[in-house]
Structure formats: C-alpha cells, structure tokens
Amino acid sequence: MKKVSESTIRRLSKYYRSLEYLIEKGIETVSSEQLAEMDSITSAQVRKDLSFFGTFGKRGLGYNTKMLMRQIGDILGLNRKWSVCIIGAGNIGRALVSYQEFKKQGFDVQLLFDSDPKKVGSKIGHLKVQHSDRLKEAVKEAGIEIGIIAVPAAAAQRVANELMEAGVSAILNFAPVSIKVPEGVMVKNENTAIEIEALSYFLTNDK
Amino acid sequence: MKKVSESTIRRLSKYYRSLEYLIEKGIETVSSEQLAEMDSITSAQVRKDLSFFGTFGKRGLGYNTKMLMRQIGDILGLNRKWSVCIIGAGNIGRALVSYQEFKKQGFDVQLLFDSDPKKVGSKIGHLKVQHSDRLKEAVKEAGIEIGIIAVPAAAAQRVANELMEAGVSAILNFAPVSIKVPEGVMVKNENTAIEIEALSYFLTNDK
Numbered sequence: 446m447k448k449v450s451e452s453t454i455r456r457l458s459k460y461y462r463s464l465e466y467l468i469e470k471g472i473e474t475v476s477s478e479q480l481a482e483m484d485s486i487t488s489a490q491v492r493k494d495l496s497f498f499g500t501f502g503k504r505g506l507g508y509n510t511k512m513l514m515r516q517i518g519d520i521l522g523l524n525r526k527w528s529v530c531i532i533g534a535g536n537i538g539r540a541l542v543s544y545q546e547f548k549k550q551g552f553d554v555q556l557l558f559d560s561d562p563k564k565v566g567s568k569i570g571h572l573k574v575q576h577s578d579r580l581k582e583a584v585k586e587a588g589i590e591i592g593i594i595a596v597p598a599a600a601a602q603r604v605a606n607e608l609m610e611a612g613v614s615a616i617l618n619f620a621p622v623s624i625k626v627p628e629g630v631m632v633k634n635e636n637t638a639i640e641i642e643a644l645s646y647f648l649t650n651d652k
Numbered sequence: 653m654k655k656v657s658e659s660t661i662r663r664l665s666k667y668y669r670s671l672e673y674l675i676e677k678g679i680e681t682v683s684s685e686q687l688a689e690m691d692s693i694t695s696a697q698v699r700k701d702l703s704f705f706g707t708f709g710k711r712g713l714g715y716n717t718k719m720l721m722r723q724i725g726d727i728l729g730l731n732r733k734w735s736v737c738i739i740g741a742g743n744i745g746r747a748l749v750s751y752q753e754f755k756k757q758g759f760d761v762q763l764l765f766d767s768d769p770k771k772v773g774s775k776i777g778h779l780k781v782q783h784s785d786r787l788k789e790a791v792k793e794a795g796i797e798i799g800i801i802a803v804p805a806a807a808a809q810r811v812a813n814e815l816m817e818a819g820v821s822a823i824l825n826f827a828p829v830s831i832k833v834p835e836g837v838m839v840k841n842e843n844t845a846i847e848i849e850a851l852s853y854f855l856t857n858d859k
Contacts, residue, residue: 452659454853458846462828483830521849522856529848536747543743546828546845552852591851615851617844621669621753623690631854633847637824638753639665640840641736642728644798644822645759646661647838649729 449497456494457517459484464514476507523550530556530584530613532604533595534564534574537619541593542570555587560600580604584611591615598622605632656704663701664724666691671721683714730757737763737791737820739811740802741771741781744826748800749777762794767807787811791818798822805829812839 463483467475477495481488495501495508500516502508518524529552531538541547542554557569560577567574575583584592584607592608594601594616601620608616609630616632618624624632670690674682684702688695702708702715707723709715725731736759738745748754749761764776767784774781782790791799791814799815801808801823808827815823816837823839825831831839 449853449857451850454850455846457853458843458849461849462843463830466829520853520857522852523849527852527855536743536750540743540747541844544844546843547848550845550849552845552848590855591848593848615855617848617851622673623670631851631858633850635844635847636665636669636753637748637751637842638757638759639662640842641754641759641798641800641824642665642668642730642757643658643661643840644824644838645729645734646656646664646727648734648797648822650656650727651838 453494453497454521456484456486456490457498457521460491460494461514461517461521461523464510464517467510468514473510474507475510475513477502479507526551526553527591528587528589529554529591529593530558530580530587530589530608531593531595532558532577532580532608533619534559534561534567534569535595538593538595539569541595542572552591554593556583556589558583560596577604580607581611584608584613589613591617593617593619594624595619660701660704661728663691663693663697664705664728667698667701668721668724668728668730671717671724674717675721680717681714682717682720684709686714733758733760734798735794735796736761736798736800737765737787737794737796737815738800738802739765739784739787739815740804740826741766741768741774741776742802745800745802746776748802749779759798761800763790763796765790767803784811787814788818791815791820796820798824800824800826801831802826 460480463480477488477491481491498520531541531554534557557572557574558577558580559574564574565576592613594604596604598620601622602624605616605624614630618632618634626632667687670687684695684698688698705727738748738761741764764779764781765784765787766781771781772783799820801811803811805827808829809831812823812831821837825839825841833839
C-alpha cells in the first residue's frame with residue numbers, strides 16, 4: 446500500500462463527518478463538488494483522495510453517502526471499537542473522559558490514571574482514577590491499544606515509555622513537548638496552541 | 653504577499669517550539685538538519701519554509717536560535733498580546749481557561765460565557781462566567797480579537813454569528829460542526845477526534 450499523507454487522512458476524517466451530517470439529513474447521494482464545498486477544498490482534491498482508495502462516484506450521480514461513509518470508516522478504522530486509556534486527570538484528561546465524539550467514533554476510554562494521591566480513587570465520568578504506578582500492569586491487562594497523554598511536559602516521555610512497554614503503539618500526546626518513539630509506534634501531537642497560532646498569523650498577515 | 657498554506661504555518665509553529673526548547677537548553681545555533689529531525693520532516697522543507705520568509709541560515713553555522721525564534725514569532729503574531737474570549741464553560745471551556753500554553757504564547761483569555769444560569773456568576777480560574785446574553789456587548793467593549801467556541805454543535809453557528817457581529821474575525825471552533833463565515837473571517841476547527849483517527853488509521857493500515 447502506498448504511503449498516505451497525514452493531510453490526506455485528515456481530509457478523509459472531514460469527509461466522514463460531512464457524510465455523517467448529510468446522512469442525518471436524509472441525503473442519499475453527494476457530488477465531489479458538494480463534499481469539496483463543505484470542507485473548503487477543491488473538488489479535484491476530493492476525487493483524487495477517494496480514487497486513491499479505489500472509490501469512484503458515478504458521473505452525474507455522485508457518491509452514495511452511506512456507502513462512502515462506510516468505506517471511509519473502514520479506511521480510518523472507525524467501524525470497530527478501540528480501547529483507550531488516559532494518563533492525567535487534570536483539566537484536559539477530565540474533558541476527554543466525557544468527550545462524546547470519542548465514544549461516537551468507537552474510541553472507548555477504559556482507564557484513567559493520575560499520580561496525585563488526592564485524585565486517585567475519585568470518579569470522573571464513568572471512570573475511577575487509578576494510580577499511575579499501576580499503569581503498565583493495568584494497560585496490559587485491559588489490552589489497551591491507544592494511550593492519551595495528558596500530563597505535564599516533564600512527565601510525558603516517561604509515561605510514553607511505560608505505555609510502549611505495556612504494548613501500546615499509538616499515542617495521542619497533549620503535553621507541550623515532543624515524544625521520542627521507535628519505528629512502529631505512532632505519536633500524534635495535539636496542541637491547541639498551534640491551532641490558535643494559525644489565527645494570529647491570519648490576523649497579522651492576511652486580513 | 654504570497655499565500656502561505658496552513659501546513660506551512662503549522663510547521664512554523666513547530667519550529668517555534670523547537671527553538672524555544674533549544675534556547676531553554678542554552679543552545680545558540682541550530683542547523684536545518686537539527687530542526688528537521690526535531691520535527692520529523694526533511695531539512696529541505698525547513699530551508700524552503702524559512703527562505704520563503706526571507707530567513708537564511710549560514711552555511712556551516714546554521715541559524716541563530718534566538719533571532720530565528722523572534723522572526724518566526726513575528727510572522728505568527730506571537731510577539732504581542734491577543735485578547736480572547738471563550739464561549740461555553742463546559743469541560744473544554746474550563747480546560748482552556750487555565751491552559752498555560754495560551755498564556756505563554758500571548759493569548760489572553762479575558763471573558764468566559766455560558767448560557768446555563770447555574771454556571772453564570774461562578775468562577776473558573778481567574779474568570780467569572782458571564783451570561784451569553786451579554787456576549788455581543790461585552791466582546792465589543794473588551795475589544796476581543798479571537799473567539800473560542802466550546803458550545804454544543806447546535807449552538808455553534810449562532811454563537812459564531814454573534815462574535816462576528818461584535819467584530820471578531822478569528823474563531824477557534826471546538827464544536828463538532830462546520831461553521832459558515834464570510835470572506836475576511838477565519839475559522840480553525842479543533843477536533844480531537846480527527847487527531848485520534850490518524851492513530852486508528854495507523855493501527856488499521858500501516859502497522
């Protein structure tokens with residue numbers, strides 16, 4: 446399989462959401478032009494992305510929304526459940542435990558850890574906070590597939606190492622620091638400050 | 653000025669963070685190769701990005717870290733303060749009020765709104781929650797430049813409209829829905845579920 450860029454995957458995620466929206470509205474077919482407009486890109490890009498994955502609309506008819514959503518869901522791995530743990534029961538960790546989009550997309554948050562004894566044992570959403578000391582053992586036991594790091598920068602690499610030692614190979618990192626991982630492990634860095642900087646760039650230069 | 657792509661701006665934000673890290677460590681010069689390695693891209697891309705903005709390293713010497721950080725900060729609009737408001741005092745809104753990265757980068761959260769009477773008047777971090785009815789008036793008064801939407805999907809467009817009517821032209825949207833804005837207004841959508849989908853894609857296809 447050819448290498449797919451992160452921006453392609455990002456666009457697939459957007460198409461997926463647009464299709465979900467259209468299906469909710471009872472719309473059965475969609476053209477590449479309509480999908481393009483919903484996501485503010487060109488229709489040529491939409492066609493290119495989808496043809497890459499072997500999906501073709503019918504000229505004059507467009508794509509069947511349900512079929513396309515299922516296909517993109519298969520590509521993105523969304524038509525199944527993923528077991529997820531969160532490390533860090535601060536503001537971000539707490540927000541993520543009850544994040545409806547995760548649940549809807551099949552990301553099932555099963556474990557929540559913190560190293561603060563005052564937090565351990567307390568309940569956040571449907572989860573009881575466990576002590577980080579138990580991380581490796583509990584993550585292995587539960588067969589966690591995706592780890593979300595929501596600890597301070599200084600602790601992020603250590604937590605990542607423990608996750609990897611417990612067999613986790615996909616990490617979403619909210620700590621404002623780069624995490625080093627070997628080949629075969631993927632880290633996505635989520636940094637809201639980077640998103641807002643696109644806005645300050647815009648206000649400074651483009652407006 | 654030529655049009656700069658969102659992915660270029662995103663890379664500039666990453667260079668900025670890498671430089672900050674190097675400066676904290678007392679490192680005075682950096683090569684494009686080192687910057688490339690820190691951000692997992694090619695050194696040719698680093699040189700291309702920086703030369704686009706008129707910044708050139710010296711062969712064999714590289715870039716002066718402090719100077720480069722200042723230049724990128726100027727480009728991204730980070731060497732000044734921005735006044736920010738947040739609408740929605742739920743989990744996400746609360747996490748953002750006390751998000752240290754915002755403060756550090758000059759994004760000053762000044763107002764927080766919610767429509768829930770039970771939340772209005774309560775204090776979150778350094779801010780008192782105001783009723784959303786006051787949004788337009790208060791945003792105008794404070795001269796807010798960037799609005800962050802952290803309300804449910806159904807309310808997002810209405811809130812965006814009020815922000816725009818109050819003169820805000822840069823919006824960071826956490827609601828899982830597309831917001832329509834006219835030319836001259838920029839919206840960035842922050843969707844953590846999209847980040848995690850790159851991981852499920854990886855686990856499904858690339859591993």
